[in-house]
Amino acid sequence: MKRAILALPRSMEGWEEREAYALVETAGYRVEGVVRYRPVSRSRLFSRAKLEEIAASARGLRDDEEARIIVYDELKPREYFRVVREAGVEAIDRTLLILEIFALHAGSREAKLQIELARLRHRLPLVKEAIRLAKMRELPGFLGPGGYAVDAYYRYMVSRIARIRRELQRLRERRGLERRKRRSAGLPHVAIVGYASAGKTTLFNMLSGEAKPVGPEYFTTVSPKVKAVGVDGLRFAVVDTVGLISRIPPEIIEAFHSTLEEAAEADLILYVLDVSEEEHVLAEKLSEGLDTLRRIGVIDKPMVIAANKMDLVSDRSELDRVLRLVEAMASSVYPGLQGVIPVSAATGEGLGRLLCRLSTLLRGTAGSTCSG
Ligand SMILES: Nc1nc2c(ncn2[C@@H]2O[C@H](COP(=O)(O)OP(=O)(O)OP(=O)(O)O)[C@@H](O)[C@H]2O)c(=O)[nH]1
Ligand SMILES: [Mg+2]
Missing domain, CATH: 3.40.50.300 (P-loop containing nucleotide triphosphate hydrolases)
Known part of the structure; x- marks a missing residue:
């Protein structure tokens, strides 16, 4: 079991809260601490004090490569970097959590490609933000030495996304063909x-x-x-x-x-x-x-x-x-x-x-x- 700190919006209670725990567990995490928060605004989830609280509860997870802070919400790039920098532990949001679960069960080539595509699309804004931060020299060393590596990674992602889209399109056409065959039968x-x-x-x-x-x-x-x-x-x-x-x-x-x-x-x-x-x-x-x-x-x-x-x-x-x-x-x-x-x-x-x-x-x- 991987270890995790779960950051859960205060508004989530009852079955939604149970669903959050079910998803976290299904993805293979053991929750070692829960931090409840009320979003500060639409673009900002955590207050300064809340960030410190998250960092404090994640302190024991710092040397654990597999450990995650799971923010059960949509984590915008800026908020992602605030959390990761403050806590020193990698963070994922609800979408990535769901994609991790999908990845565990994906059998077909199509399912695997779809998951990779969703992950890449989800990470793209993050890498853009990393480029911005690297240019401002605020984020030395992220994904390699300085902004150049991040730039190259960004370009790789964009071309990989295009390739996956083409292949998925082919697979979908084939699926459509099979469906039409079944229909004509x-x-x-x-x-x-x-x-x-x-x-x-x-x-x-x-x-x-x-x-x-x-x-x-x-x-x-x-x-x-x-x-x-x-x-x-x-x-x-x-x-x-x-x-x-x-x-x-x-x-x-x-x-x-x-x-x-x-x-x-x-x-x-x-x-x-x-x-x-x-x-x-x-x-x-x-x-x-x-x-x-x-x-x-x-x-x-x-x-x-x-x-x-x-x-x-x-x-x-x-x-x-x-x-x-x-x-x-x-x-x-x-x-x-x-x-x-x-x-x-x-x-x-x-x-x-x-x-x-x-x-x-x-x-x-x-x-x-x-x-x-
Ligand atoms: N008691 C009882 N359990 C059931 C019944 N139908 C399914 N289950 C159980 O419910 C659980 C979920 O069943 P699945 O068939 O995997 O559900 P699913 O809707 O395909 O789930 P996902 O593919 O994960 O979306 C399993 O543990 C099943 O054994 C039923 O009629 N009665
Ligand atoms: Mg099923």
Whole structure:
């Protein structure tokens, strides 16, 4: 485990705070100290006193190359250098933290390239600031002796970004071609989307007979997986996607364009929701998730919500109440909602009904022949 000091905005409480810890842990860090702060202004996160507090709690980490100060926020270049200079420990922000997790799970060449691209884009403003500081002789020795090395590094980054973009474009074209082939083979597409750890891959595996990795940590899946399945003589392709999280940084939205593209082009959205969570957490995650979908242009496609992990809700009337709540919430913001179906991807309960609903919608037949 790598050691870390976590700087967390005071405004983050409850599930957002738990999510912060979950992400930090998933990335392989042990939190050795927490500093709470209230941003001074939009461009400045830390007051002088707060910087000193961070430096003091990071004192024991100075000789540890792997240790990080994790600022769970957007860290602007100037603020980055203030923190690193004051504390003498490398700092990362929320975006880089998420990218570190993505990197841990990235299997495909495309996923790896996307992560490298997002990292480079994220670092670019930092290196620009380093050039500025080096020119002012305020930052001797950063990334090599003086400004020249920094300049060269900057140029390298820019050309690497261009190369990665070209290669990703080629890979995307190939993916598009494969998608068109599947379509011309007559396969409608169902994209499984939903919040991180809701059980998307478990459901994908159940539906497709695959054995893709699942796990309690965030972002087990970082590149889309496709598999053709058959129900009652109807064949369709199911696509597993990257988990949504709240406030997805724009670099990542772009970097993961390809996986979201699968959702944007699907015929039907299967939205997986973890109904075993506390009501306000569930509500928050549902509205965040639907909002992200809206931002990538998914608004009117038919959608079925799989209310997953029903095996963890022992009280049937409690489950019914939550299902009604989910239905009311989702249909008020998402006009294409076609039903909320309780399932357990783990035990298989409810999957028959879910499949039946999916095939009815995909066939476009009016009125459901499904029981229940
Ligand atoms: N009890 C219970 N656990 C489940 C169910 N479905 C999934 N899980 C568990 O929930 C955790 C997350 O499952 P995944 O399938 O990896 O979730 P995911 O949505 O694909 O997660 P990411 O790929 O990380 O976004 C795992 O520990 C699963 O075993 C379910 O129906 N009931
Ligand atoms: Mg997954």
